Amino acid sequence: MNIAIAEVCYIAERAGAAIMDVYAGDVAVELKEDNSPLTAADKASHQVISRGLAELYPDIPVLSEEGKDIPFSERCRWERFWLVDPLDGTKEFIKRNGEFTVNIALIEDGRPVLGVVYVPAQEKLYWGVVGEGAWVKSKGQEAQQIQVRRIAPEQGLTVVMSRSHPSPELAAFLENIKVAEALPVGSSLKLCVVAEGKADLYPRLGPTMEWDTAAGHAVVVAAGGTVATPDDAPLLYNKENLLNPFFIVRAAAE
Known part of the structure; x- marks a missing residue:
């Protein structure tokens, strides 16, 4: 490199x-x-x-x-x-x-x-x-x-969410998940919390820009996690419009 x-x-x-x-x-x-x-x-x-x-x-x-x-x-x-x-x-x-x-x-x-x-x-x-x-x-x-930790959905997930940007889409998403703990965190620290094995999931169902996520995205993937859109497409960078789609950060599946 x-x-x-x-x-x-x-x-x-x-x-x-x-x-x-x-x-x-x-x-x-x-x-x-x-x-x-x-x-x-x-x-x-x-x-x-x-x-x-x-x-x-x-x-x-x-x-x-x-x-x-x-x-x-x-x-x-x-x-x-x-x-x-x-x-x-x-x-x-x-x-x-x-x-x-x-x-x-x-x-x-x-x-x-x-x-x-x-x-x-x-x-x-x-x-x-x-x-x-x-x-x-x-x-x-x-x-x-x-490293990211192993997800055990039956035990309930630790979910990271934005401290400053809650959304109705997130509330709807969480209705279908067993949440053991919710962690409100600011900035790109949300991705890092997943990367270091302190949380299982970070669903971002609200607006972000490419520069908000790229560094944390790399740290998550390097730690064994994934970052993808809700329909499992890769989150890509240097688009003509620098606004990110919604995305979900996940630790490793069990």
Whole structure:
């Protein structure tokens, strides 16, 4: 793959430090054209990641939420690119609940093959390379390899759900599942919770963008899980419309 995953992790950590510099002060919030929030932390993280990746891999283009206005006529020729969300969970950042992340993914032929998810407020780092494995490292601890757990539906499932985006579609979906525990979690941490074996299922039956999911998607697959649409089609990236379809993240079937 010729990608130094440790260097990408370091870029994510530096971006997280830039976010925390803003987090420590007063958070000024702007609204984008779609009325979603934007802070100085989003912008600072975007600059750190864009510059860091450009220095290391000048031949690999970057598509970032804060630099997304690249025409599809150009993007459609990309076989390989970085897909970045400099601050996933801006609403969680504004609420100051710590559940926001830095997401960096490498996409090849429409599929995430490498992902880094950093949780700045917890100093916790997830990374995964599809076909090689996934790991988590907490502050002051050694890195630990992670795997999804085996699903046992008859015992009831631990289901991750959005803290900020509940939906009636999700409520209807859960009526047909034996739920033992529901875990409300913010940002791309929802995918990581499944990847590290703390939950069985994350049904996302509401809108997300490609940069929201790509890094966590790679970590889940590297840890042995699956990410697919409700009709079991693959979740693909670099579409003309960057809005994701609904999808379901699953641990391994028993």
